[in-house]
Amino acid sequence: MPTNRQILLDNRPDGEATTSNFKLVTTDTPALQDGQVLVRHHYLSLDPYMRGRMNESKSYAQPQPLGEVMIGGTVGEVVESRHPKFKPGDQVVGMGGWQEYSVVDGNAPGLLRKVDTTHVPLSYYLGAVGMPGVTAWYGLTQIIAAKEGDTVVVSAATGAVGSAYAALAKARGCRAVGIAGGPAKCKYAVEELGFDACIDYREHPDVKTMAKALKEACPNGIDGYFENVGGYILDAVLLRTNAFARVAVCGMIAGYDGAPLPLQNPALILVNRLKIEGFIVSEHMELWPQALQELGTLVAQGKLKPRETIAQGIESAPEAFLGLLKGKNFGKQLVELI
């Protein structure tokens, strides 16, 4: 059996996460038992939710245990199987974690899923045609309930989740407006992702200037907002909401290292009769097939052109992960393992 390099959570961050929170170890992969499958990971997904799991505090999911392999989505290839449904060479998506190989119970529901790479590259199953894409789909279709003529806005617009948003919104006849960090990301949002406009929040670093930029980009007001960031961007968006606007609260990355994110004007929730709803995409598995079908079709038709930032080798995962939390990624952040 091959040796396996793994990254463990060694200790919990105090404030900002650092590379010293992680530890790289080398182990042997165990011999397979009946029903088990050995997967060699080609790509590891790095996602902001992992920062929350590093803390001990109460959340919607259990904390990542210390001394264990960091949780994470993976795509790869079956190299050995003692399960009748999987054979060597099958391409699979799973939750193998920050390591080069995983031994998976082939009978456990939902742990390992075969994927077809004829029209969709393997790595996309961790991004646009995977959990992040479904997240954009869920917030836009189920909470914002986007309809023709709506103006819908998203923050972190060029990231893994945000980049699926414009294609989904345009398919529903909406005006799609993104918010992203820097001119290169905003240019890409409009020219490649199909946003009607994109606001560079670094040029608008306070509520007043951001609200002004939103007024220009959204002349008919905002009917739906998909929140990935939190803080003053949310304050500015709320100022521009129309009556009965919907806000899908997906993430608040600006606060993941512990910074407080106060809301300046909560009275707007009442004044504009807003619906504000948080969600966790993994609690809506029944809708994933429908979402994945639409996302896969958009990719195959060239209407959704996601971008990836790829770090090389398992040892680069901690640094790449910390970069993701600071916006150093441009599109879906992955680690390539072979």
Ligand SMILES: NC(=O)c1ccc[n+]([C@@H]2O[C@H](COP(=O)([O-])OP(=O)(O)OC[C@H]3O[C@@H](n4cnc5c(N)ncnc54)[C@H](OP(=O)(O)O)[C@@H]3O)[C@@H](O)[C@H]2O)c1
């Ligand atoms: N609820 C769910 O089920 C669910 C599922 C998946 C993801 N999420 C959430 O969705 C959000 C996006 O996730 P993702 O995987 O697509 O990550 P991502 O957008 O690919 O990467 C994170 C991006 O956040 C932006 N960012 C980081 N710090 C920021 C700050 N202080 N202010 C403004 N923007 C900041 C950066 O983009 P810029 O350079 O443009 O600022 C960075 O590239 C995260 O909040 C994540 O937790 C939630």
